[in-house]
Amino acid sequence: MGGDDAMSMERSRRARFTNVAPTAGEFKMAALLAGVFFFLITPLVVQALVGWATTGVVALPNGHLLDAYGGLLRSDFGVGLPDRVNAGLPSDAVMWVLTLVGEVLVLGAVVVVGMWMRDATGASSRHGLATPTQAAEALGLPRLRKSAAVIRPDLYARSGRRTH
Structure with missing residues (x-):
């Protein structure tokens, strides 16, 4: 995967999580x-x-x-x-x-x-999204912390993960 493709994917991923409201x-x-x-x-x-x-x-x-x-x-x-x-x-x-x-x-x-x-x-x-408190109540705090990279990849991306 070329450098331009990776940059384009990162920009696209950021755009999905940008709130424009x-x-x-x-x-x-x-x-x-x-x-x-x-x-x-x-x-x-x-x-x-x-x-x-x-x-x-x-x-x-x-x-x-x-x-x-x-x-x-x-x-x-x-x-x-x-x-x-x-x-x-x-x-x-x-x-x-x-x-x-x-x-x-x-x-x-x-x-x-x-x-x-x-x-x-x-x-x-929040367009149907749960508040942090609601998410903690529903999933439990340990599971919420364990799944942080899946729930909010823009904030908690795992380091060293391969992108291709």
Whole structure:
């Protein structure tokens, strides 16, 4: 067996034992960033939808994003929107209630999609593999140690073993 073949087999063996699923920490960080993004964008989407429902014009505060968020911090919806759309918006109290409903819907959607993605990618799961404690209980610690090279050849390969 040539040197290239042995290297290729070793690379192939390593690739089989490499976990490419996102870790639980990576998954939590992605969900957190998505949640913050959707939390910040929801008031603007709500005012755009209400503006569309009242005036028939879909308008976002294009080019006036900082002004729009400043207006929201002062409880003033419609900042950065065309005057026609701004005039058609209901009172700020109604807009805040609608925004709260929108935030709850978005939060629910983020949780559902996040749980689906976690299950689909296998993050925070072992894809049916036993934990070390479960394996020790099932096999017994002496047998587990004796079979380590078979169970995890990537970690416990026997030295001096011939590869051909």
